Amino acid sequence: MKAAVLREVGKPLQIEQVQINKPGPHEVLIRTAAAGLCHSDLHFMQGSYPHPLPAVLGHESAGIVEQVGSEVRTVKPGDHVITCLSAFCGHCEFCLTGHMSLCVSPDTKRGKDEEPRLSTESGPRLSTESGPMLQYLNLSSFAEQMLIHEHACVAIRPHMPLDRAALIGCSVTTGVGAAIHTSNVRPGEMVAVIGCGGVGLSAINRAAIAGASRIFAIDTVASKGNLAMEFGATDFINAAEVDAVKEVIEATKGGVHHAFEAIGLGKTSEQAFNMLRRGGTANIIGMIPVGQMVSVMGAAFLGEKKLQGSLMGSNRFPVDMPRFVDFYMSGKLKLDQMISQRIKLEQVNEGFEDMKRGELARSVIVFDA
Numbered sequence: 497m498k499a500a501v502l503r504e505v506g507k508p509l510q511i512e513q514v515q516i517n518k519p520g521p522h523e524v525l526i527r528t529a530a531a532g533l534c535h536s537d538l539h540f541m542q543g544s545y546p547h548p549l550p551a552v553l554g555h556e557s558a559g560i561v562e563q564v565g566s567e568v569r570t571v572k573p574g575d576h577v578i579t580c581l582s583a584f585c586g587h588c589e590f591c592l593t594g595h596m597s598l599c600v601s602p603d604t605k606r607g608k609d610e611e612p613r614l615s616t617e618s619g620p621r622l623s624t625e626s627g628p629m630l631q632y633l634n635l636s637s638f639a640e641q642m643l644i645h646e647h648a649c650v651a652i653r654p655h656m657p658l659d660r661a662a663l664i665g666c667s668v669t670t671g672v673g674a675a676i677h678t679s680n681v682r683p684g685e686m687v688a689v690i691g692c693g694g695v696g697l698s699a700i701n702r703a704a705i706a707g708a709s710r711i712f713a714i715d716t717v718a719s720k721g722n723l724a725m726e727f728g729a730t731d732f733i734n735a736a737e738v739d740a741v742k743e744v745i746e747a748t749k750g751g752v753h754h755a756f757e758a759i760g761l762g763k764t765s766e767q768a769f770n771m772l773r774r775g776g777t778a779n780i781i782g783m784i785p786v787g788q789m790v791s792v793m794g795a796a797f798l799g800e801k802k803l804q805g806s807l808m809g810s811n812r813f814p815v816d817m818p819r820f821v822d823f824y825m826s827g828k829l830k831l832d833q834m835i836s837q838r839i840k841l842e843q844v845n846e847g848f849e850d851m852k853r854g855e856l857a858r859s860v861i862v863f864d865a
Contacts, residue, residue: 499622499639500844501629503550505543508845509638514552515623516641521567524646526577529658531637532556533847533859534666535693535760536783540632541848544785551630552622554638554861555581556666558658561651568646570814575651576658578665578821580813581633583648597808637665638844640863650814652821659838659860660831663694664820666808667858668831670781671698672820673809674756675706679779683707685753688744688771689729692720694834694858695781696758697727701830703754704728705823712752714740717854726833744771756781762788765803774799779806838862 497516500509519525531554539545540553561575571577584591585601621643622629622636634648652661671694675681687703689696692715703711704727713724714733721732731747733740745751751773757765760782768778769792780803784790792803809816823829836856839847847859 497640498841499552499636500554500841501550502541502547502553505541505549509541509553511842511844512624514629514639516639516643517621517623519563519565519568519643521565522646523565524561524568524571524577524644524649525563526559526579526642526644526649527562528557528559528637528640528642528863530558530662530863531861532662532665532667532694533844533851533861535851536666538848538851539760539783539785545783546786547632548630551632552636552639553632555579555633555635556662557635557637557642558652558661558665559642560658562641564646570646571649571651576654576656576661577649577651578661578817579635579637579642579644579649580665580669580808580811580817581635581648582808582811582813583634583645586647594812595810596813597811638841638861640841650817652818653825656821656825659835659862660824661821662860663831663834663858664817667694667834668698668820668829669811669813669816670806670809671695671700671756671758672702672829673811673816674779674781674806675699675702675754677810678804678806679754679756679777681706681708681754684709686710686712686748686773688712688714688752688755688768689758690714690735690740690756690764690768691758691782692717692724692857693758696756697724697830697834697857699756699758699781700724700727700729705828710748710752712744712747714744719855723833723857727830741767741771748773750774751776753777754779758782760784762790765790766792769796769801769803772801774801777802777804779804781806834858835860
């Protein structure tokens with residue numbers, strides 16, 4: 497199959513022929529239909545987060561099941577599925593207490609701080625003539641096919657467009673889940689979202705669904721303002737022109753109940769905390785580069801302000817993702833507007849260059865599935 501391979505940090509992805517194995521007992525072979533370009537991929541390409549190489553990148557995807565292993569019970573050939581990097585084992589402490597996104601069982605996946613799993617129950621998942629090819633975040637979806645554990649995908653309604661379904665595989669689940677699960681936005685509360693890419697727009701969308709009274713969208717690209725309003729923002733702040741923290745504090749007479757940082761920087765994480773009212777919660781969704789620190793005033797905690805992380809929206813994806821599909825099909829979840837452009841696999845590097853300019857919401861690779 498054709499796949500986009502990262503061989504060296506800081507260099508473009510290479511389109512190569514990669515061999516893919518047959519499913520082991522608990523594995524699923526999927527024909528990839530669409531894969532979104534996520535800023536997390538760019539973090540690994542630029543070396544902000546380390547990953548052994550060579551590896552096939554990509555982790556926001558949807559497709560159609562082609563084959564299943566002998567023990568697979570959750571999906572069958574022909575099913576339309578969304579994949580999720582939050583593969584889970586189902587029997588560890590995290591899974592059994594309802595925190596499946598925190599599972600790092602070596603049976604199904606790798607954690608971000610662990611070595612990736614080279615082999616399946618029946619040999620290497622991916623390989624080339626020169627040796628094994630590493631799988632990225634349990635998926636490696638910048639490829640015509642994916643071979644993954646059955647606990648890394650979920651079947652959805654067959655009429656759901658797969659290019660939009662792919663977005664649910666990461667950005668939507670991360671942003672919507674942060675507002676639903678991690679911070680529990682309630683009707684009438686005020687929200688600020690820093691960064692209006694796919695994740696930030698999803699957080700805005702879910703805050704609007706929840707009935708937030710005011711939603712401040714914050715970005716340094718002025719053109720993101722209209723898009724944020726489409727997703728439910730009530731106010732847009734251009735952080736390139738004004739002090740976003742000051743603007744939010746003044747407009748809300750004390751700060752917001754929930755702030756979401758959807759960029760992945762120490763500075764903006766501090767801003768998210770500083771724009772909270774007493775008792776508020778700052779949720780760090782973005783991937784802050786390894787080694788970068790976050791500093792907040794200790795006395796602020798006397799006001800019961802909270803600073804917390806959110807991993808993939810604290811998801812329970814086998815339950816959440818089909819519901820998000822229902823949200824889209826009923827017109828509540830806005831996915832059409834999130835796709836800025838559809839590209840071919842061979843245009844993946846151009847897509848990441850567009851991402852660096854910060855003007856697009858999402859680029860999606862569309863395969864001939």
